[in-house]
Amino acid sequence: MTDTRRASIILGITGGVAAYKAAELARLWLKAGYAVQAVMTEAATHFVGAATLQALTGRPVLTGLWGSTLTPTLSREGERGQTLGPNRLDGMDHIHASREADLIVVAPASADFMAKLAQGRADDLLSTLCLARACPLMLAPAMNREMWGNPATQRNLAQLIEDGVRIVGPDSGEQACGETGLGRMSEPQAIFDAAQSFLYNGTLAGKKVLITAGPTYEPIDPVRGITNLSSGKMGYALAAAAREAGAEVTLISGPTALATPAGVARIDVTTAGEMYDAVMEKVAGQDVFISVAAVADYRPAETGAQKIKKDERPLTLNLIPNKDILASVAALPQAPFCVGFAAETEKLLEHAEAKRKKKRLPMLVANLAQHALGADEAELIMLDDKGSHPLPAADKLSQARRIVSRLAQFLN
Ligand SMILES: Cc1cc2nc3c(=O)[nH]c(=O)nc-3n(C[C@H](O)[C@H](O)[C@H](O)COP(=O)(O)O)c2cc1C
Numbered sequence: 001m002t003d004t005r006r007a008s009i010i011l012g013i014t015g016g017v018a019a020y021k022a023a024e025l026a027r028l029w030l031k032a033g034y035a036v037q038a039v040m041t042e043a044a045t046h047f048v049g050a051a052t053l054q055a056l057t058g059r060p061v062l063t064g065l066w067g068s069t070l071t072p073t074l075s076r077e078g079e080r081g082q083t084l085g086p087n088r089l090d091g092m093d094h095i096h097a098s099r100e101a102d103l104i105v106v107a108p109a110s111a112d113f114m115a116k117l118a119q120g121r122a123d124d125l126l127s128t129l130c131l132a133r134a135c136p137l138m139l140a141p142a143m144n145r146e147m148w149g150n151p152a153t154q155r156n157l158a159q160l161i162e163d164g165v166r167i168v169g170p171d172s173g174e175q176a177c178g179e180t181g182l183g184r185m186s187e188p189q190a191i192f193d194a195a196q197s198f199l200y201n202g203t204l205a206g207k208k209v210l211i212t213a214g215p216t217y218e219p220i221d222p223v224r225g226i227t228n229l230s231s232g233k234m235g236y237a238l239a240a241a242a243r244e245a246g247a248e249v250t251l252i253s254g255p256t257a258l259a260t261p262a263g264v265a266r267i268d269v270t271t272a273g274e275m276y277d278a279v280m281e282k283v284a285g286q287d288v289f290i291s292v293a294a295v296a297d298y299r300p301a302e303t304g305a306q307k308i309k310k311d312e313r314p315l316t317l318n319l320i321p322n323k324d325i326l327a328s329v330a331a332l333p334q335a336p337f338c339v340g341f342a343a344e345t346e347k348l349l350e351h352a353e354a355k356r357k358k359k360r361l362p363m364l365v366a367n368l369a370q371h372a373l374g375a376d377e378a379e380l381i382m383l384d385d386k387g388s389h390p391l392p393a394a395d396k397l398s399q400a401r402r403i404v405s406r407l408a409q410f411l412n
Pocket of ligand 1: 013014015016017018041042043044109110111112113142143144147
């Protein structure tokens with residue numbers, strides 16, 4: 001998937017105790033800006049209320065094959081009140097809904113439902129929708145450990161994997177029936193992450209991406225320095241998203257307490273000068289350079305060898321400008337595709353577009369500094385030659401995936 005429209009997920013829910021966790025899963029997708037259509041089997045409705053899912057997703061829950069939605073009285077006006085699909089009255093929900101979905105995820109998937117799918121049966125809306133689908137299908141099985149270990153379930157599992165169905169979990173642990181073993185549904189966050197990497201996998205395959213992240217630290221003396229409030233979260237999220245999309249990622253990081261995303265090569269630096277040198281050493285052969293680091297514009301002209309002692313007189317620091325890393329990379333004869341970040345405290349669009357033009361960047365992501373620095377969420381605007389594209393507030397990894405998605409469109 002390479003566009004930035006709201007991706008659509010069909011969340012299938014079958015009859016198991018873990019059905020209550022489907023509400024949390026729906027919430028994660030909604031928070032990340034996805035449209036979610038819940039489809040429940042009749043058995044599922046004994047475990048979790050359709051009203052909960054309708055209230056969360058803002059769409060009537062689909063259930064029966066014969067045109068029934070659950071809790072239609074909760075329906076709201078506009079998009080949030082519509083079911084996924086053109087909402088025609090032709091009784092073809094199973095076709096319309098699956099045509100608009102980017103992915104179907106069944107969580108929990110019961111032993112019964114897996115058996116049904118493995119045989120290609122279609123005797124309720126969810127199984128019919130899975131059979132009629134034109135998009136990938138992912139299952140998160142959840143059942144008692146003996147049910148999971150039963151040769152019949154394992155046969156069905158093998159068949160489903162052979163048919164190209166993605167399986168997430170199950171996990172091992174304490175079960176609703178009081179037993180302990182393999183069969184617990186994976187946690188909603190793990191299912192969400194698996195779906196994300198599945199949706200975005202491969203869009204940057206074969207590409208080399210260089211990213212800077214975090215603050216820099218310019219020493220004044222051995223114990224003091226000039227730095228800023230950048231946490232590095234956005235840059236690290238971009239490194240994770242680019243890696244997830246199949247890129248070979250090198251992350252040049254200022255001082256942060258963050259863990260290196262899996263599969264990413266990290267180089268630690270402290271000052272803007274060190275970051276400049278590291279970038280220039282690594283930039284050759286890169287397809288993309290994403291400059292997220294909050295690089296100090298100035299550094300002290302001199303760094304004291306010893307701690308500066310306090311006295312009553314005013315102290316003046318002489319600051320000299322640092323080299324502009326992004327502009328230097330963008331000006332290289334064989335420059336990679338450059339993406340800049342602009343954190344502004346006022347006139348966001350105006351200042352950001354001026355920066356993009358001045359540095360001749362094909363793409364720039366703007367945010368309001370006072371809201372973004374250090375926070376887990378960000379509200380962003382992507383600027384490129386085709387105009388501005390707002391990214392409503394979401395967690396930084398979700399935003400990073402959207403930026404990577406847009407980037408992939410340019411590169412491919
Ligand atoms: C209290 C209770 C809990 C159940 N939990 C599970 C479960 O966790 N996993 C499972 O595969 N089946 C479970 N079942 C059995 C399914 O609900 C049953 O097989 C049902 O027919 C599944 O229908 P569906 O696949 O159409 O949703 C449970 C049944 C009951 C009564």
